[in-house]
Amino acid sequence: MVGLEQLSAVSVFEDRYKPNIELEEAKQLVRDAITAGIFCDLGSGSNVDLCVITEKTVDYLRGYDQPVQKGLREGTYRYKPGTTAVLTKTVTPLTLDVVDESVQVMDTE
Structure with missing residues (x-):
């Protein structure tokens, strides 16, 4: 799954990348792509x-x-x-039935 932060970064690259880019321009491009990702992900x-x-x-x-x-x-x-001040306090018990329980191994490679 691709997150918004990745899409934002890729869109900057797609818009401004060019072959044989100069080093300083490339650093600014990567900086701008990372910044776009940062602004779309509060945890970045x-x-x-x-x-x-x-x-x-x-x-x-x-x-x-x-x-x-x-x-x-x-x-x-x-x-x-x-x-x-706490104005009111109501506790509502929830009754839940477990319909299906399974364990799946997540691929972390």
């Missing part, structure tokens, strides 16, 4: 790391970009116990 984090592989070297560019900056908390988010 907020840093862009690149790995540039050439005939002569392999360069790891950790922290190449940070397209999303965390905001500063401007207030406190701690509330004293009892400040939010």
Whole structure:
């Protein structure tokens, strides 16, 4: 299954990739593709790391970009116990019947 973050990244490549692209332009292209994925997946984090592989070297560019900056908390988010009153409390028991139970091995390769 393909997620939105993958589709977003691929769409950037499909739009802007060209043969014999210059190194700096290629790094910007990959950065933009990763950023598109980040904005479509809340679990992706907020840093862009690149790995540039050439005939002569392999360069790891950790922290190449940070397209999303965390905001500063401007207030406190701690509330004293009892400040939010519980107006009503209803417990509804659920009766469930197990119809079928099976275990499947997931392919993790």
